[in-house]
Structures are given as C-alpha cells and as structure tokens.
Amino acid sequence: MTLRHDRVLAATSTSIPGLVLLDLPVPGDNRGWFKENWQRQKLLALGLPDLGPVQNNISFNDAVGTTRGIHAEPWDKYVSVATGRIFGAWVDLREGPTFGAVFTAELDPSRAILVPRGVGNSYQTLEPDTAYTYLVNDHWSPDAAYTFLNLADETAAIGWPIPLDSVEVSPKDLAHPRLADVVPMPPRRTLVLGANGQLGRALRAVFPDAEFTTRAEFDVTDPAAWASRRWKDYGVIINAAAYTAVDEAETPEGRRAAWAANVTAVAELARAAVSNLLTVVHISSDYVFDGTAQVHDEQEPFSPLGVYGQTKAAGDAIVGTVPRHYIVRTSWVIGDGRNFVRTMASLAERGAQPSVVDDQYGRLTFADDIARAIAHLLAVDAEPGTYNLSSAGEVASWARIAQEVYRATGHDPGAITPVSTEAFFAGRSAAPRPLQSTLDLDRIAATGFVATDHWDGLRAYLAETS
Template sequence: MNAAAELALDLAPAPLSVQETALPGLLVLQLPVHHDLRGWFKEAWQRQAMTALGLPDFEPVQQNMSWNAQRGTTRGFHAEPWDKLVTVAHGSVFGAWVDLRPGPSFGRTAQVRIDPTVAVFVPRGVANAYQSLEDGTAYCYLVNDHWRPGVGYPAVNLADPELDVPWPIALDRGARVSPKDRANPPLAEAIPVPPLKTLITGAQGQLGRALATAFPEAHAVGRHELDITDAAALAAWPWHEYAVVLNAAAYTAVDVAESAEGRPSAWAVNATAPGLLARIAREHRLTLVHYSTDYVFDGHAELHSEDEPLSPLGVYGQSKAAGDLAAATAPRHYVVRSSWVVGQGHNFVRTMRRLARTGASPRVVGDQVGRLTFADELARATRHLLETRAAYGTYNVTNGGAPTSWADIAREVFALSGRDPGDVTEISSAQYAAVAPRPRHSVLDLSRLQAAGFDPADARSALRSYLAAE
C-alpha cells in the first residue's frame, strides 16, 4: 500500500448541515471531519458554506480557547452581549443554553452534546454553559465582539431546578464549578438581555418624527444630544448597545446651501456625517440606513433608477450625492432615495393649505415633475426593508401613482381645501428664478422596492388623508 492510500482513511465525511433548535437562532452544525493516520482536519468556520445554509454572517473578531483538564468541569450560564460559534478541538462537552431574551422564549432551554464533529451558533442574549465529558477537553469559540475587562454580564445558576438541565455529572457530586458560577442567581431573578437598539438621528425633522412613530422602541436624538458631524462625539457614543442607525439628519435648505455660509454646513451634515457613520457601522457591525434625494440627479432622465450615475446640479445635491457614496461603504447599508417629502413640519403641502385658507393665489412651478413622498410611507418602507432583511443597497422610495407637477399638487390642495384650483397660476422654473438649480424630472423608478415586496401607497390618496388629518 502506498503512502497516500495509508493516509486516506476517510475521504467522504458527513456533509455540512445546519439544524434549528427550540431556541430561536440557536443553530447546531454538523461539521465534516476528515480523518487519516495523522489525525483529523475540519473547517471550524467556513463563511461561504455556512452562511449559505442559514448561519448568520456574524463577523467574528476574537477566538477563545478553554482547556478543561478534568472531566466534569462545568462553566456557565453566561450571557455575554455577542454572538458566538462554539465547538471542541479535543474531547467532548455537554452544552446547555437558556434564553434570556425578552419574549415568549425567555427561560426556554436546549442541550446538545458537542464533539469535534459538532458546532453550535449561540445568538446574543442566550446564556451559554457546558460540562466537559472527558479529561483534556479543549473548548473553543469565536465571538463577534471584544471582551472588555470589568464588565459584568447576565448569568443564571447552573443548578436552578426551574431549568431542569440533565447534567451528565451531578453538580453536587463530581462536577467542578467555580464559586462565582455557584453564586449566580436563579432564572426568576435573572436580568433579561435587552435587544440591541435603533438610533434615529435628525429627530426633529419631518422624517425623524415619522421614524420615531414607526420605531417607538428606538432612541431618537437631535443635534443637541448627538452631533453626527463631530467625530469625537460619535467615538464616545455607546455603539455596542445598538444594531441599526436611521440617519434622518440632513441639511435641506437648498438655496441657502449655495451661500458661503450654507455650503460648509451642507457638506458637514450631508456628506461628512454619513462618512463618519459608515465607518462606525463597519467597526461595530451596525446596519446604516441613510436617506437620500432626487437632487443627486440633474433631472434630464424622465425616470431615475437606483443605478443611474449621479449628476447633481447644486451644492445641496452634490453634498447629498457625496453622502450616498460614503454611506454605501458600510457593509450593511440601505441608501433610501426619496423626493418631495411631506410630513409633520414645514413643507409644500402645508404652505399651499395655508395659502388656500388665507385667500392667496400663488404662482407655482409647473415644469418640474415628480411624486410626493409622505414621511410615514418612507418610515413604513424602512421598516419593511429591515424586517424582511432585503438585500443591502440603494432603494428608491416614494409614494406611488402617476407623476405630477408642483402646480398639479397645489391645485389638488386648493380643491381639497374648498378653493377654486384655477386660483393657482402655473409658471415655469425660469420664472420662479430660484437661487439653486432644481431637477426638472424627479420621478424615481420604484421597481426595485416593489421587487423587495413593498407596494407604495398612491400619492394622491395619501395627500387626501394627510389633508383630512390637518
């Protein structure tokens, strides 16, 4: 027998597989282990293959090893604030877990025997414990956050009868347990692990207010609490408590942005801040949702897709285009592009309603065409993208229906306010003579959003509902 034949004892190990358990997100992996006369080899973490089978792409940053010299060594239950992938390099363990996440699965347990052919993915909020079943067991695990000294984490007593864990080696006879673990509280006194939070920036704006309503569990901040243009303030923020950032902060004074005073502010908020947030999103594995505008296009095309090259006309559009590019450097990002936003605050629809009620007869531009985007619809679409885990990237989001001009909208508001639509005089963009250039065509292609399962509400219907609530 040649040397190659002598070594090739196991050419076809069991295939890689992933199985669910009674705990949401706790996954058991069967790992292919290749044996020969030299020993064995396995891929303890194989990103492409494992994520294809449903394992989260949890981006590990630290590997830990725990050597258990004697059978019966027992550790846990510990609920550190990170995901982990556990296995053994030598020996075997009895693994046990208890769910400490708030919700219907709180207190539920699961157990699995782990040897070199088995790994278990443990999501954040699930307390982990194990008991070595052999002398000389090497227990190893990957985690996606760095251990921080001096920080305490929720824990549960290994012997709590409410958990009813069938430890192979009795905890009071033969098991080796540290005094600290023996002193952990019972499940009834355990502190639930709170879910990671959502941060909303620009909380006082039209979109920020709508997002705060759609995400009532989120932490909404204004510039007084967190200045996202300040790198030092961002560095000091407790990002380990968050999973998602909804960046609704924006400099939207389109004409003022063309001035010497407004230009630096527009670039700071619309371009520099998204770049800083994208860097933080990369470092802390956050999902960054950044809101964009039709002004990143020059308006020559009658319908703008997400993939159209950026071609902004003025400072506002240029700064927003730069922000789009910066936000897209975050691995988990949604750039949500809208047009003609209407929410709770100063906007075109409210201005037209006020003019209709006060007897004014406005002159309104009729050669700029687009669709209204109601802030609550934009917030609803954001929630949809996050909850369905839509593919990361850029999405156009506006209300649906036929495109209209600003003059069309003004006439509709007048009619719904009991005024003669003829009291609105249609003028051209040249006659309006704005300081900053505006795109003539602002209609955004919604096909990518619809393919992601979101059907935008009709803009005219939304306008009627908005005015009825005013």
C-alpha cells in the first residue's frame, strides 16, 4: 500500500465515546518520510484529553496476519503504526449503554487512534514487518483490573480481513470469553475525603456510588495513606476534609493541626492528582478574605485575617496548580451536624435570649446546595478554576438569621439581642473574622447552576430537623 503524504492533522469521533481516530501529516520525499507521532499542544487544540504518557511500547510483527487482542486495560492508549499497516478493531467493554459497540479501521503511519480506558483493543497485520506502537499513561500492574473479549465473538462479529483460522493467534487470546460472559470494566471511582462532615453527609445522596472515607479510614495528614492507594483507579477526588476549628487554630497546637490538614495534606492531594491526571474538587472558605469588600468575587486577592484563613488560602493556591481542579469557595455552611442554625433552634426551644453578632454579613450555604453544585460542575464539564458557591437571596447578618430561626420555630425573634463582633468576643480569645462574607455567584450561575434562596432553605431545613 502506498503511504498517503497529503493528510492534514484532524480528529474524528467514532461510534465509541472517547475513541478518536486521527489523521497525521506524513511529509516525505525520495529519502523517506517524517511525522509528529504525538504532539501534545496540537492534539490538545483538537480537543483530545491530555494523555500524559508514561511508557512507549513497540510490537514488531514480521508476518502478515498476526492477530492480537481483544484487550481492555485500565488506562488510555494512543496507538499508531511506524511501518506497515494494520486492521484495527475496538470494542467498548465499559459499563454503560455502549457496551459491546464495535469500531474498525485500517491504520498506517498516517493514522493513529486514541483508545480510552476500558475499550478493548485488537489488530491484525496486513503487511509484513509491521511495527505497531502505542503510548500508555500508566504502568502495567498485577493489581490492576483487565477485561478481555474473544476475537471470534459472534456478537461483536468483527469482519477480520484474514480468517482467524488462517492466522497466528496466541492460545491465551483464543481462550478469552464471549461478550455475554465479559464483566464490564467499571468507571474510574470518585473518592470523597471527609465523609463524616456536614458536606460529606450531603454528598452521599448525590454521589451514591462514590467511595467515602472518614479520618479513621484515611488520615489525610499521614503520607502513608496517600501512598497506599492505586490512584489510577480514581477519576475524581472531592476533598471535604479540613481543619475548621477557627478559634482553636490560633493556639500553638491548633495552628500545627490546621496547617497539617489544610496545607500539607492538600499538597499530597495535588501531587496524587497531577501524577495520575485526576480531577480535584476542593472546598474553600470566605475566610481567605479580610471581609473589607462588600461582595467577594473569584478574582479577589487573598487577604486572610487568621490562621484558619491563612491555611485555607495556602491550600487553594496549591490546588490551583492541578490542571483539572474545581475550588468551590463557600461560607456559613449548614448541613447535618453541629451548626449555627441548630444551635439557635435549640436555644429557642429552651427559652434562651442569646446575644448574636449583627455586623457580620453573608448568606447561609446549605450543604445540599454544595453537593448539587459539585455534581453540576462535573456533569457539565465546567471550565476548571474557582467557583463561589453559597445559597442565594438577601444578604443578612447572623443576628437576622437567628431571628428568622426563632420566628420559624414559633418563638419570639425579639429574644435575640444584636451585638457587635467586638462586644460579643470581649474578654474572650477568638480568631479574627471577616465582617463581609457575601460571595458573588455570577460565575457558577453562568454554568447553569441555580442556588436555593437561603431563606427558603432555612425554612426547609428547620422543617426537616424539627
């Protein structure tokens, strides 16, 4: 077959999601030819994912009709031909609606194909001295899960150019199961760190198939925990684990604990994500700001007042180095656990008349809203970066919210005594707090996410927890 030298770089989607056929320019003259087999910048511009290859393999086949496959590995593969020509067949062996879908094509040096994780790969040589080459983004491991399909499967019904009874096939390939007996390869897992927190509990309802870990099961401050996982089996890590004891963080012991959980552990997370091409969702805080701006947008520079805010700002900066990341910055979180609303409801039931600060302003953020927003960002494949997220609606002070809790639970809102932050903490050791915590929601709204009005959310929350 005469090699085509007139192709231009182009990517074509196939009937199998994520399986992309590429035309490669192969300029040549009487001396031979040249091609850029893998050119990251150009291929990313075509919309291909960043493969991040760690290994380059070559399989040389000296005879026509050499047939190999059908093998699905838990990594991505970029297949091309250096010399000769092949008939390639790919079968989707992943869980999902396209399980069993087949695509075939001939490859020579002017064509390549990106084979996503879980898609079965096979080929048959059509010319002697064929050099089949492929890049992969993980190393072979005996602990990894592999999936195989028989080359002669009747359901896939691959139209091999040379009959299988006339070619060289290994006994191992001949023994692979039929499609009806194949266990589909599951998708990469989602891991949630901090499963017992308010957000962790809310995430369980939104990500029922995710893996949830508590501090006892996965101590984010222990380097050995990070080394114990096969991270290539994961696709997303949602980091809902953090040190959040704002006042305790100002003590010597608390300062060390805050930096360990909010910074050192986040560095381990970022290292795992970069090395394994993972998507990270990291929860940030309004405490990264000093609260002097009336409304905080995503471009505002960090200006934390206390240790907790400093550690959260440092963690955000680290996560920002991960190519695929979402920093979800939030404030005044209310969920299943100890929080301001539950405290006020309990005080109301006991007839208490508490003093509540009236010069700190913001909006409540319900953990259910955060969980929905995270799922939304992942589902719409939003642009990586930072997204402010609170519940929506009227900005209010803590004292106003306390009054609404009293009113909604049938108690006198006049029992709340508004006081300044300075007066409330007089004589007590406390961390400095931003007075303005209102977050601009325009960026996440532009992705199509609609946040709950926090007054509506408050009434629904009290009805559920009463």
